[in-house]
Amino acid sequence: MYNVGNLVKELSEKHGRERESLMPILQGIVEKHNYLTDEAMVEVARELDISAAEVYGTASFYTFLDTDVRGKYIIRICKTITCSMKGKGEIIQTLEDMLKIKVGETTSDRQFSLIETNCIGWCHKAPAILINEIPYTELTPEKTVEIIKGYMQKR
Template sequence: MPEIKELVKGLADKHGRGRESLIPILQGIIAEERYISDAAMSEVAVELDMSAALVYGTATFYSFLDTEPRGKYVIRICKTITCDMKGKKQIVKTLEDLLKIKVGETTKDNKFTLLETNCLGWCHKGPAMLINSIPYDTLDVNKVTEIIMDYIRK
């Protein structure tokens, strides 16, 4: 995997090779690859001269450091109680129907991954979701359909 090696090396050059650089490097990998593979983790361990188990532990601890392949657009819908009370279930159902996948899955064309997430801090404007790093709030069936159709056309 020469590309991964190059990517990790570049990120280590940018962020440094101390323990404190681990998370920025892992975030850098997510930005490029959308997930951190075992090969990427090994490379990080090599670059930082650090135990691979430690890298794995850090990567699995944070939900936003994905360790499984993800689509180009990762949709994270807030699963906490306020959004739930404001109709999150209907939004999930709409998303599942539109994308023909269940929560936790990725579309065959690797374009979308549908996930649930803990509180996004948009309780006053629920239900809310995040697509990659862009938040969308006060969702209803029509709004979420429009948003997704825009992404499909992209």
């Protein structure tokens, strides 16, 4: 486990301790550690002298600032209509079969999380997913298997 106190301090030094520094600090934590633990949010609150509820309120507003446990690789599947029409269902099925989890869940080894997201702007190349910050488009079940295999070997 990482030392959240040190990271928050480091980020606060970098971005400042004003209220407007909250977002970049939270983003900095998520960049390194995928999601915001309660401990991390309490540390941020302490460092910025604001309330922990306010930190949580801000974090919970943004889809990409997760406050629940997330794996190392967060797979976000577009849940909007174009991807649905272009075969999103099969992609979800493939991912669920491979990872042995349902949408909304995280693998027990904390490697993968599978969650739905709003439109990610790749309608012209649907169906699309994001893995952390990288988009994968024009997916087929076969292509999906290859991509996930690649990530599984990375660990």
